[in-house]
Amino acid sequence: MEYVRIFDTTMRDGEQTPGVSFTPEEKLEIATQLDKLGVDAIEAGFPSATRGEEKALKDLLNAGLKAEICVLTRALKSDIDVALSCDVSSIHTFISTSKIQMKHALNMTPEQVLESTVNSVQYIKNHGVTCEFSPMDATRTRFGFLRQVCKAAEEAGADRINVPDTVGIMAPQKMEKLIRDLKAVVKTDLSVHCHNDFGLAVANSLAGVVGGATQVHVAVNGLGERAGNASLEEVVMGLHMIYKKKTGINARLLYSTSKLVSRLSGVLVQPNKAIVGENAFAHESGIHTRGVTSKPLTFEPFRPEIVGRRRRLSAGKLAGRHGIKAELEESGIHPTDVHLKEIVNRVKELGDKGKLVTDADLSAIARTVMGEVAEERIIELTDFAATTGIRVIPTASVKLLLGGKEYIAAETGVGPVDAAIKAIQKITDQLADVRLTEYRLEALTGGSDAVAEVIIKVEDKEGNVVSARGAREDIVMASVEAMINGINRILQKRGRIRK
Numbered sequence: 050m051e052y053v054r055i056f057d058t059t060m061r062d063g064e065q066t067p068g069v070s071f072t073p074e075e076k077l078e079i080a081t082q083l084d085k086l087g088v089d090a091i092e093a094g095f096p097s098a099t100r101g102e103e104k105a106l107k108d109l110l111n112a113g114l115k116a117e118i119c120v121l122t123r124a125l126k127s128d129i130d131v132a133l134s135c136d137v138s139s140i141h142t143f144i145s146t147s148k149i150q151m152k153h154a155l156n157m158t159p160e161q162v163l164e165s166t167v168n169s170v171q172y173i174k175n176h177g178v179t180c181e182f183s184p185m186d187a188t189r190t191r192f193g194f195l196r197q198v199c200k201a202a203e204e205a206g207a208d209r210i211n212v213p214d215t216v217g218i219m220a221p222q223k224m225e226k227l228i229r230d231l232k233a234v235v236k237t238d239l240s241v242h243c244h245n246d247f248g249l250a251v252a253n254s255l256a257g258v259v260g261g262a263t264q265v266h267v268a269v270n271g272l273g274e275r276a277g278n279a280s281l282e283e284v285v286m287g288l289h290m291i292y293k294k295k296t297g298i299n300a301r302l303l304y305s306t307s308k309l310v311s312r313l314s315g316v317l318v319q320p321n322k323a324i325v326g327e328n329a330f331a332h333e334s335g336i337h338t339r340g341v342t343s344k345p346l347t348f349e350p351f352r353p354e355i356v357g358r359r360r361r362l363s364a365g366k367l368a369g370r371h372g373i374k375a376e377l378e379e380s381g382i383h384p385t386d387v388h389l390k391e392i393v394n395r396v397k398e399l400g401d402k403g404k405l406v407t408d409a410d411l412s413a414i415a416r417t418v419m420g421e422v423a424e425e426r427i428i429e430l431t432d433f434a435a436t437t438g439i440r441v442i443p444t445a446s447v448k449l450l451l452g453g454k455e456y457i458a459a460e461t462g463v464g465p466v467d468a469a470i471k472a473i474q475k476i477t478d479q480l481a482d483v484r485l486t487e488y489r490l491e492a493l494t495g496g497s498d499a500v501a502e503v504i505i506k507v508e509d510k511e512g513n514v515v516s517a518r519g520a521r522e523d524i525v526m527a528s529v530e531a532m533i534n535g536i537n538r539i540l541q542k543r544g545r546i547r548k
């Protein structure tokens with residue numbers, strides 16, 4: 050199996066993502082994780098461009114990591130000197146070679162670019178340092194000139210030549226051909242660095258490997274300038290599973306690495322992103338959930354555990370009874386048929402409103418239905434209304450069914466929850482005299498339409514204490530549900546209704 054080197058640029062090109070900046074401590078944490086993950090090279094930064102970079106770099110170099118620690122420099126002696134002063138043993142140096150960039154970004158002639166290439170590579174090599182050379186904007190460079198620059202870099206001693214698709218304009222077939230054509234000119238190992246402006250960075254990187262590149266530049270979660278770089282996790286899994294290539298990556302750490310980088314960069318991963326997105330191994334429709342529970346490969350390309358993940362049978366409007374049951378059982382929750390029916394109804398109710406029901410939501414609903422909702426209920430809520438506002442006194446009215454008889458009560462309070470609890474107590478006081486001793490509210494998922502879980506403790510005059518839960522999108526309804534559940538439980542515990 051051919052080995053492909055993974056060159057990670059999360060902390061260099063990835064740090065060029067708008068709004069992303071890593072502290073030296075964060076860089077050390079990311080580098081340590083990348084090293085465990087098994088990348089071959091870590092591009093740690095661009096010391097002459099970023100202040101404070103030298104400290105981060107020194108910490109990384111002293112951390113005893115196995116990976117090659119590399120830094121970026123322009124093909125300029127002053128930049129290279131800054132890198133050398135940090136005692137690096139690997140430098141990635143670049144210069145623009147496309148007509149548009151030579152003229153408008155560098156204001157240099159092709160001859161000057163050629164001369165800088167040779168001088169920089171030689172200067173780096175004369176210091177005994179590994180040198181990777183990049184003709185920037187290679188994919189928009191006239192092939193004749195690109196060939197000339199790459200040959201000159203090789204003769205000057207470059208250890209690797211990296212081909213950047215700087216503005217992401219390549220198509221996979223063109224990338225494969227370009228690398229093949231360059232391979233016919235230089236013997237030096239070739240690498241590809243693809244940007245994602247047309248969403249083709251991963252495809253182009255893989256095509257580069259098919260063409261003969263032995264190294265790929267990647268960034269965790271596809272971070273990078275503009276639309277980003279080829280994503281590490283997608284390139285690696287494509288290489289392993291589709292192209293049957295070998296890398297040093299321990300795929301089981303891909304998800305935790307993605308999580309770490311997302312947390313430290315502040316860039317959220319889109320839910321439907323391949324490999325590391327929250328939905329990458331989530332199944333919603335009944336057909337899919339039934340399929341994967343009996344044979345995972347029916348609707349999965351590979352087992353989620355391979356990349357450090359778990360399958361998620363997402364409960365939503367399309368979710369079947371089977372999938373919800375399997376999802377609950379995976380979390381150690383075993384509902385009876387009666388409970389399951391109620392759980393499925395509630396999940397479908399939320400799904401019909403277009404709400405995604407997460408694992409946490411499902412567990413909360415199940416806990417409420419199973420733990421607190423008795424199959425035989427003494428008190429039942431039949432109607433409820435609450436008002437609140439700035440110039441109105443929060444008021445709630447409830448209608449409860451007790452032993453076949455309907456009772457109505459209304460109360461005011463400091464807010465609608467307080468008013469609702471008081472209205473319930475007004476009715477049940479004659480039966481149970483239950484007091485609320487603890488109240489906790491948790492929003493399970495983000496957003497104002499999140500499922501809220503209310504956890505309460507109630508106590509009666511006889512000293513019986515029970516805890517109860519309610520889980521609804523509406524906080525007031527979740528509170529009412531928790532209170533009714535609490536009273537039911539306490540009455541069941543006493544085994545009788547006081548007359």
Ligand code: KIV
Pocket residue numbers: 062121143183185186213214215216242244
């Ligand atoms: O995209 C690019 O061309 C780069 C170079 C510095 C290699 O990031």
Ligand code: ZN
Pocket residue numbers: 062213215242244273274
């Ligand atoms: Zn780049």
